Amino acid sequence: MQGMKEKSSGQATAGSGAAAPLGASAADGATRADDATRSGRRPAGMSRRQFVMAGAAGAVLVGAGGLGAFARDTAQAAYLRPPGAEDEAHLLARCDRCQRCVQACPYDLVQPRPLTWDFPAVGTPELIYKDGYCDFCMKCVEACPTGALSWDAPSAANIGVAKVVSDACVAWDWGGCTVCADRCPVEGAITLDDRGRPHVDEVLCDGCGLCEMVCPAPSLRAYDASTAEKGIYVVSRQSAAAAVPGALTSAELEELCRTRRTDAGTGTTAGAGAAGSREKGGSRE
Numbered sequence: 603m604q605g606m607k608e609k610s611s612g613q614a615t616a617g618s619g620a621a622a623p624l625g626a627s628a629a630d631g632a633t634r635a636d637d638a639t640r641s642g643r644r645p646a647g648m649s650r651r652q653f654v655m656a657g658a659a660g661a662v663l664v665g666a667g668g669l670g671a672f673a674r675d676t677a678q679a680a681y682l683r684p685p686g687a688e689d690e691a692h693l694l695a696r697c698d699r700c701q702r703c704v705q706a707c708p709y710d711l712v713q714p715r716p717l718t719w720d721f722p723a724v725g726t727p728e729l730i731y732k733d734g735y736c737d738f739c740m741k742c743v744e745a746c747p748t749g750a751l752s753w754d755a756p757s758a759a760n761i762g763v764a765k766v767v768s769d770a771c772v773a774w775d776w777g778g779c780t781v782c783a784d785r786c787p788v789e790g791a792i793t794l795d796d797r798g799r800p801h802v803d804e805v806l807c808d809g810c811g812l813c814e815m816v817c818p819a820p821s822l823r824a825y826d827a828s829t830a831e832k833g834i835y836v837v838s839r840q841s842a843a844a845a846v847p848g849a850l851t852s853a854e855l856e857e858l859c860r861t862r863r864t865d866a867g868t869g870t871t872a873g874a875g876a877a878g879s880r881e882k883g884g885s886r887e
């Protein structure tokens with residue numbers, strides 16, 4: 603699940619009360635933020651070793667004579683990519699791991715994929731919404747020199763879709779929280795049912811991540827390792843999680859959020875996205 607992402611701690615935004623993500627301690631986050639500050643250019647959330655290895659991995663892959671073969675092998679994965687990304691195969695083929703989009707994002711949302719089993723994706727950009735959300739400033743797209751991120755892609759206005767986590771959301775458990783519905787900048791993207799539980803309109807949601815950032819579930823609930831930290835997460839529209847209608851459990855989200863949906867296509871065309879009705883107050887705090 604996205605709670606398992608390697609999240610940054612660099613952006614100073616309003617206190618969402620977010621706990622450290624699963625798999626990343628507060629001390630680890632502080633260390634990475636300090637590293638990023640000292641280096642000036644190395645992405646937050648990435649150690650010096652990871653940064654060097656990501657660059658090396660990119661060089662090796664490019665030097666191997668194109669990424670097509672590697673992209674075919676990694677077709678099972680689906681990550682939350684910055685706006686302007688096409689499908690996974692296109693991004694893996696066009697991205698040269700230069701990290702310019704990572705450096706361009708003013709809110710440190712764009713992070714390079716770390717070294718994991720999914721080697722072909724190492725160093726490619728992934729959005730992490732812990733301390734910030736996307737306002738579609740498009741600086742990442744402007745910075746991309748290869749066309750891996752482009753203004754023409756459907757995802758330029760539609761990054762992903764938010765999924766409520768039924769066993770982590772405070773409102774689904776005992777009620778009383780309306781933070782995500784109150785803060786969502788897209789009119790109608792989150793509505794409350796007659797029990798006060800949030801539901802996401804998967805067409806209207808543009809995946810900006812504001813709901814994920816502000817969700818106070820980590821500070822309202824007692825720590826429970828069996829559930830997600832936040833009550834809502836944005837997932838790629840190409841993920842199997844996006845193919846499941848309605849809310850997910852924590853276990854379902856963890857299993858499906860980075861697994862590619864089988865009915866694939868690009869999965870990026872659904873949703874009105876930012877071209878829809880951004881009317882409510884989405885001001886960056």
Ligand code: SF4
Pocket residue numbers: 684685706707708709710711712735736737738739740741742743
């Ligand atoms: S559009 Fe702007 S805020 Fe969103 S990921 Fe790109 S650089 Fe960051």
Ligand code: SF4
Pocket residue numbers: 766767770771772773774779780781782783800816817818819832833834
């Ligand atoms: S998803 Fe988070 S912000 Fe929204 S109602 Fe549930 S606990 Fe509150």
Ligand code: SF4
Pocket residue numbers: 763764785786787788791792802806807808809810811812813814836
């Ligand atoms: S539009 Fe943004 S804040 Fe609203 S539900 Fe979608 S991701 Fe969350």
